Amino acid sequence: MVYGRLLAAYGRLGWWPGDSPFEVCVGAMLTQQTSWKNVERAIGMMKAENMLSPNKLAALPRENLERLCRPTGFYRQKSIRLRGFCKHIIQHHGGAVENMLAQDLETAREELLSIKGIGEETADSMLLYAGAHPTFVVDAYTTRFLGRLDGWAEKDYGSVQKLFHDKIPPNLEVYREYHALIVEHGKNRCTKSKPRCSGCPLEDMCAEGISRCGP
DNA sequence: ACCCAGGTGTTTC
DNA sequence: GAAACACATGGG
Numbered sequence: 001m002v003y004g005r006l007l008a009a010y011g012r013l014g015w016w017p018g019d020s021p022f023e024v025c026v027g028a029m030l031t032q033q034t035s036w037k038n039v040e041r042a043i044g045m046m047k048a049e050n051m052l053s054p055n056k057l058a059a060l061p062r063e064n065l066e067r068l069c070r071p072t073g074f075y076r077q078k079s080i081r082l083r084g085f086c087k088h089i090i091q092h093h094g095g096a097v098e099n100m101l102a103q104d105l106e107t108a109r110e111e112l113l114s115i116k117g118i119g120e121e122t123a124d125s126m127l128l129y130a131g132a133h134p135t136f137v138v139d140a141y142t143t144r145f146l147g148r149l150d151g152w153a154e155k156d157y158g159s160v161q162k163l164f165h166d167k168i169p170p171n172l173e174v175y176r177e178y179h180a181l182i183v184e185h186g187k188n189r190c191t192k193s194k195p196r197c198s199g200c201p202l203e204d205m206c207a208e209g210i211s212r213c214g215p
Numbered sequence: 216a217c218c219c220a221g222g223t224g225t226t227t228c
Numbered sequence: 229g230a231a232a233c234a235c236a237t238g239g240g
Contacts, residue, residue: 015221032222038238039221073237077223119223139221183221 002149002202003174006181009201015180016129022097023052024130028122029082030072041071054095058086081117088115101131108133120157128179134170136161137179141186148206 018024023043030039045068046052057065065083069075092111093099101108108131112123120138127133138160146160147153155163168174188200200206 033220035220035238071237074235077235117223121222141221
């Protein structure tokens, strides 16, 4: 059992950190192609300035919102898209992201995907960690992780997600923790600068062998 | 100096 | 449709 072995190796990670559904959503947008450390800085600034709400962020002048997004990179894009997300919440859900997420999974997912800057992974992250919907989050680590175990058959987002949905009964705790464990495990993989990983808990079931687990 | 990070949208063959 | 590109700061 892969999940059990990852859990035993890395422990419970308790994703996603955040004090409110909205904070989780902001984090989901800001962490795109960006380390979580940088996201913590940005969210820290937003909290320090008491700006962490759809109404406050949407009302901020462009320069100020860009300054708050700067640590996470792509800050011009992200500030525009974050503003668009906030405006959508204000316009369609009275400024409360909880209202959007309270809809059924498919409805909320479609709506999220219609917002510029929210793709499948970001939408599923919001649904799973902010909205308590049992949908599996697929990211670059997940695709690599699965590929390493099954011989690198190429799969798109939907087919990878379907595989997890078919294999694992929907359960919030498990879906949340499994995704976190895959990311944590993925960070530990081999790269060019680190050609060998150490103490991989899945070493014996890697399809291409431990020396070939890089990207 | 180089590579990587919890992607997404647009442009181009 | 796939593939290539732009977006940008911060850490190892």
